[in-house]
Amino acid sequence: MKEKLDAILKDGCDKIATAKTVAELQDVKASLIGKQGAVTEILKEVPKMEASLRAETGRAANQLKQQLTAMLDARVEEIQLKASEISPDFDYTVPGIFPQLFNSNGFGGLHPITQMCYDLNDTFRSMGFEIFQESDISSELYAFDNLNFPAEHPARESMDTYWLEGHDSGSGGKRLCLRPHLTGASVRFMQKNKPPYRFVYPGRVYRNEETDARHERAFFQYEVLIVDREFPFSAGMILIKSILSKVFGRDVPVRMRVGFFPFVEPGFEIDMGCLVCEGKGCSVCKHVGWIEIMPGGSPHPNVLRASGLDPAEYTGFYVNIGLDRLVMMRSGIDDVRLFHSGDLRFLEQFA
Numbered sequence: 001m002k003e004k005l006d007a008i009l010k011d012g013c014d015k016i017a018t019a020k021t022v023a024e025l026q027d028v029k030a031s032l033i034g035k036q037g038a039v040t041e042i043l044k045e046v047p048k049m050e051a052s053l054r055a056e057t058g059r060a061a062n063q064l065k066q067q068l069t070a071m072l073d074a075r076v077e078e079i080q081l082k083a084s085e086i087s088p089d090f091d092y093t094v095p096g097i098f099p100q101l102f103n104s105n106g107f108g109g110l111h112p113i114t115q116m117c118y119d120l121n122d123t124f125r126s127m128g129f130e131i132f133q134e135s136d137i138s139s140e141l142y143a144f145d146n147l148n149f150p151a152e153h154p155a156r157e158s159m160d161t162y163w164l165e166g167h168d169s170g171s172g173g174k175r176l177c178l179r180p181h182l183t184g185a186s187v188r189f190m191q192k193n194k195p196p197y198r199f200v201y202p203g204r205v206y207r208n209e210e211t212d213a214r215h216e217r218a219f220f221q222y223e224v225l226i227v228d229r230e231f232p233f234s235a236g237m238i239l240i241k242s243i244l245s246k247v248f249g250r251d252v253p254v255r256m257r258v259g260f261f262p263f264v265e266p267g268f269e270i271d272m273g274c275l276v277c278e279g280k281g282c283s284v285c286k287h288v289g290w291i292e293i294m295p296g297g298s299p300h301p302n303v304l305r306a307s308g309l310d311p312a313e314y315t316g317f318y319v320n321i322g323l324d325r326l327v328m329m330r331s332g333i334d335d336v337r338l339f340h341s342g343d344l345r346f347l348e349q350f351a
Contacts, residue, residue, distance in 0.1 A: 001057050001060075005042070005060055005061065005064050008032070008039060008042075008064065009064055009067070011038075012028070012032050012068050012071070013071070015031070015032075016028055016068075016071050016072060016075050017075075019075060020079070021079065022076055022080070025075055025079070028072070032068050032072075033065050033069060039061055039064055039065045042057070042061045043058065043061050043062070043065075046061065109348075110350075111339070111347065111350070112327050112339065112347075112350040113324060113327050113339055115350070116247070116327045116330065117202045117220070117222065117323060119246070119247060120200070120202070120243070120247070120321075120323075121200070121202070123242075123243060123247075124200045124224070127198075128198060129200050129224075130198065130200075131199065131200055131201075131202070132185075132186075132189050132200065132201045133201065133202070133203060134201075136178060136179055136203070136204060137164070137176055137178065137179070138176070138177055138179035138180075138184055138185065139172065139173045139174070139175055139176050139177065140156070140172055140173070140175040140177065141172040141173040141175075141184075142173075142184035142185060142187060143161070143177060143179060143180055143181070143184045144156055144184075145172060145306075146184060146187045146303065146306035147183055147187070147262060147263040147300075147306075148262040148263050148302040148303055149262045149263075153262070155180065159208060160207060160208055160209070161177050161178075161180045161207070161208065162177055162178040162206050162207075162208055163175070163176070164176040164177060164178070178205075178206035179203075179205050179206065180205055180206065181205050181221065181320065182201050182202075182203055182205060182221050182223040182320065183223060183263055183318075183320065185201060186201060186223060186225050186318075187303060187306055187307050189201070190307035190308065190309065191307055191308055195227055195228070195309060195314060196226075196227060196228040197225060197227040197228075197316070198225075199225060200223065200225075201222075201223040201224075201225070202220070202221070202223075202323070203220070203221065204219065204220050205219060205220075205221050206218050207219075211337060215336070216324065216340055218340070219322070219323075219324045219336070219340075220322075220323035220324055221320055221322060221323060222321040222323045222326075223318070223320045223321070224243075224317075224319045224320075224321070225299075225316060225317075225318050226239075226316050226317045227299065227304075227309070227314055227315070228314065229313060229314060229315070230315065231315055231316055231317050235317070236296070236317035237256065239317070240270055240294075241254055247326060248329070252272050252273055252275065253272065253273035253279070254270060254271070254272050254273075255270070255271050255290065256268050256269070256270055257269045257270075257271065259295055259297075261295055261297065262300065263299065263300050263303050263318075264298055264300055264303075264318055265297065265300045265301065267295065267296070267297035268295070268297055269292055269294075269295050270293060270294045270296060270319065271292050271293065272290070272293050273289060274289055274290060274291045275329040275330070276328065276329065276332050276333070276334055277289070282334065283334060284328065284334050291325060292322075292325075293321060293322050293325050293326060293329075294319045294320055294322060295319070295320055296317070296318050296319035297317075297318060298315055298316055298317060298318070299315075299318055324339060327339065
């Protein structure tokens with residue numbers, strides 16, 4: 001048996017020394033100490049040997065296994081250290097090849113939604129707002145409970161919300177989901193900070209719905225929240241008009257309609273004149289000349305209470321901007337799915 005172990009050691013040393021890549025070493029490792037390796041096969045035979053030979057053979061085989069493992073690890077490290085070495089035959093004087101990015105002119109660029117987000121960030125920073133971001137994973141507590149959603153509200157069902165594994169057995173903070181909107185994390189921000197609040201919260205949200213020219217399963221929102229002892233609606237309307245004029249470089253027609261959302265009271269919906277068709281009517285605006293771009297209102301008293309605030313002392317102004325739709329308006333795009341398609345022929349137009 002000693003001769004057999006010595007032969008395995010010699011063969012292993014030769015194979016380890018001649019291996020040129022980590023992948024080759026993995027094959028060598030499998031042949032020596034893997035589940036079907038030579039050393040492993042000997043260890044499997046030890047229980048079948050005579051009692052007088054078991055201890056010595058088992059000890060020798062295990063020592064060989066440790067020795068081969070150390071040699072393999074050392075060779076892997078040696079190969080990795082040499083991986084970045086430049087061949088002495090490399091000619092430094094040969095002109096390089098300019099890396100071809102997605103634009104035909106050789107220049108990359110930001111995704112149009114990212115660019116819109118940055119533009120809004122700059123606008124709100126100039127007005128003294130803080131920018132807040134958080135994980136894409138939320139919970140029933142922050143996505144629904146703290147936002148005054150009734151227990152039987154359909155948005156809590158799997159037909160609308162992407163729940164994570166184990167959601168059937170938990171509740172509240174233990175029942176996790178992909179965030180269906182950004183508003184819940186705004187409550188978390190208020191719980192951790194002292195009023196007054198002026199912050200924005202951009203991010204991607206996820207909803208289980210059919211896709212069409214205006215809807216996607218994963219899309220971007222941009223939330224704006226002001227909470228103070230006094231903040232009139234008229235100031236909020238001026239804020240909205242200022243945002244849109246900054247984004248589009250000109251005044252755009254805006255209207256406010258009554259709307260119901262569990263987390264605001266009173267609630268409203270903000271529409272802007274469709275810039276794809278200039279108000280004439282198209283598939284994007286459903287041929288009415290207006291497109292909904294943001295819900296909003298004053299935070300509901302129950303939301304303020306969940307944030308640790310007294311609704312008798314504090315009020316505020318909230319809007320949640322559909323970032324994808326805003327980009328559609330600015331760029332005259334009639335199908336939101338194009339932004340998420342990864343089609344470079346489309347995206348390179350914005351570089």
